[in-house]
Each structure stands twice: as C-alpha cells, then as structure tokens.
Amino acid sequence: MxxxxxxxxxxxxxxxxxxxxxxxxxxxxxxxxxxxxxxxxxxxxxxxxxxxxxxxxxxxxxxxxxxxxxxxxxxxxxxxxxxxxxxxxxxQNRNVCVAYIYGERCTDTETVLTEALKSIEKVRQEPQEETILQEQLSDIFQTLEENDTLTITDTPHL
The missing domain is CATH 1.20.58 (Methane Monooxygenase Hydroxylase; Chain G, domain 1)
Incomplete structure (x- = not known):
C-alpha cells in the first residue's frame, strides 16, 4: 500500500x-x-x-x-x-663487505675477503719469527744480568 x-x-x-x-x-x-x-x-x-x-x-x-x-x-x-x-x-641493497683498496671503494665480497686475508698474512707472525724474537729478547736480558754486578763494600755506618 x-x-x-x-x-x-x-x-x-x-x-x-x-x-x-x-x-x-x-x-x-x-x-x-x-x-x-x-x-x-x-x-x-x-x-x-x-x-x-x-x-x-x-x-x-x-x-x-x-x-x-x-x-x-x-x-x-x-x-x-x-x-x-x-x-x-x-x-637486499645493503653491501655487507666494503673495503677501500688503494683509495677506491670496493663492494665485491670476494675481492674484499681476498684483500683482508692478504693484509692479515702480512701482519701475522710466523712461528719461527716468534721464537727468534724470544731468543733475541732473552739474549738482551741475559747480557744485562751478566754485566750487572753488585759489589758490596763494607762501609761504616754513621
């Protein structure tokens, strides 16, 4: 309706x-x-x-x-x-490996890791070098001890 x-x-x-x-x-x-x-x-x-x-x-x-x-x-x-x-x-866009090699920025992961390992090898001491260093230090201190003689004299105490 x-x-x-x-x-x-x-x-x-x-x-x-x-x-x-x-x-x-x-x-x-x-x-x-x-x-x-x-x-x-x-x-x-x-x-x-x-x-x-x-x-x-x-x-x-x-x-x-x-x-x-x-x-x-x-x-x-x-x-x-x-x-x-x-x-x-x-x-995704973040460069994980960044190195400056001879003043130039390098982001290639393999190159950065290779250069880092080369630098570590240059700084790392070989076991032979370490023993040579120990021997040299020992010789230096031994010589100092031999030359260092103490003489005790009897002096009257005042």
Missing part, C-alpha cells in the same frame, strides 16, 4: 504493529518516511518517532564504530606491509 493512500488511523495501526514486531522491512521503511512528513506531527506519533529515531541512531553508531575498526585494521595492515617491504629492500 502506498503512503499517500493510508489514512491516519491506518498509520496508527501500522505503528501498533511495529511495536508488536509484525511489520515487514518495507512497511517499517514506509513508516519511517511517514514520520518525516508534516502529517505525522500529531502527538500520537511522538512515541514511535522517538523509538525509530533511537534505533536509527544506534544503527548509525554501530556501523560507524564497525567501519572505524575496519579502517584502523586496514591502515595497520598497510603500514605493516610497507614496513616489511622497506626492511626487505634495505637488507
């Missing part, structure tokens, strides 16, 4: 059926639309207008809360994805 064809009494009956939960969604929508017209400004429709307004506000609040939660979850997912991608890119 169309809204214009209903009488005031039929609207009141529809409101009563609404409170009894006997209306269809289409009838509820018609009733809600009717309550926005000047014909429904009668005091008898105040109660139904208040209930429908309260329910509409509750639905709007519930939907808003649900959508804001979804937005936060979506934003968190996007931020997480961007962060993961950024970290991955930085890890």
């Amino acid at each position: 169309k809204q214009d064809e209903r009488t005031l009494q039929q609207w009141k009956d529809l409101a009563a059926r609404y409170f009894e939960a006997e209306t269809s969604p289409a009838e509820e929508q018609e009733l809600a639309y009717f309550l926005t017209t000047p014909a429904s400004q009668d005091r008898e429709f105040d109660e139904i207008r208040a209930v429908m307004g309260y329910l509409a506000t509750g639905r709007m609040y519930h939907r808003k809360r649900k959508s804001s939660t979804f937005r936060y979850a979506a934003a968190a997912a996007v931020i997480g994805l961007l962060l993961t991608t950024t970290v991955w890119q930085l890890a």
